[in-house]
Amino acid sequence: MRYLRQFSIILFISLIGEIIHLFISLPIPASIYGLLLMLIGLKTKLIPLNAVEDASMFLIEIMPVMFIPAAVGLLDSWGVLGSMLVPFIVITLVSTILVMVITGRVTQFFIRVDKKGKDDDHE
Template sequence: MKYFRQFGIILAVTFIGEILKYIIPLPIPASIYGLILMLIILKTKIISLEQVKETGTFLIEIMPLMFIPAAVGLLVSWDVLKSIWIPVIIITILTTVIVMIVTGKVTQFMIKLERMNKN
């Protein structure tokens, strides 16, 4: 029953993110609204990490399974992608590297900020 409750909390926050996407006229995906909302809820201690931790860990562990439909979609669309596969590969590699760099820098910044707050 604990897992249903945790999953319900995560779904509720995700649903609110979907609603925010339609209320706030910015080109931001609903998942980002949900993540920001979850961060705010966890940081303000409205919900403690323990209330969603096990289900969140489970969802992260099965995340690779969520990419199977996308991979199948690429295989089905091969006739369309065949003529542009080189630019697609280059763009994918470049954007992946950029995301990794930005994520690393943000993480380093957050770690420094947390250390400064502890002192």
Template sequence: MKLLRQSCLILAICFIGEVLNKIFNLPIPGNVLGMIILLILLSTGVVKLEKIEEISNFLLEHLAFFFIPAGVGLISCFGLIKGNLIGIIFITLISTIIIMALTGLTVQLLKKR
């Protein structure tokens, strides 16, 4: 029952983000807006971490399952991307390296603070 309550809280915040996106026609996707709202609520203490900790850990442990639909979509559209495969792999590798470097630098800067 606790997991259901926690997931309902997260889904409600995500829903609020979607509604705000539709009402104000923002260029930010509704799910990202919901995550920003959740971050603000957690930072200000309106929502305590304990209220969503178990469901968050559960979702993080099973994160790989969320990538299955994207993988299936890539496989089903392989004929469309076959001609650009080398470019896609190159861009993926370069962007992964950049993201890893920036994440490492960000963590180092935050640790110094």
């Protein structure tokens, strides 16, 4: 029952994101609106973490399974992609490395900010 309630909260937030997407004509996916609403709800404590924690951990655990249809779609499109294989691999490698570097830098920045905040609290 707990998972059903937690999934319902996540789906409701996603639905609100879809509704916002209908009214705001920006080229932003509805899922981004839902993620921002969830972030705001969690940061302002309108949505307690324990209200969605177990279901969200489950979704994170099964996330690799969600990529299987995309991989099958790529294999199904091999005839079209075969001629573009080298540019496809180069773009994939460059973008992956770029995302890893930016993610690492942002994470290091937030760790430093958090560490500095804790040091200031102890003084």
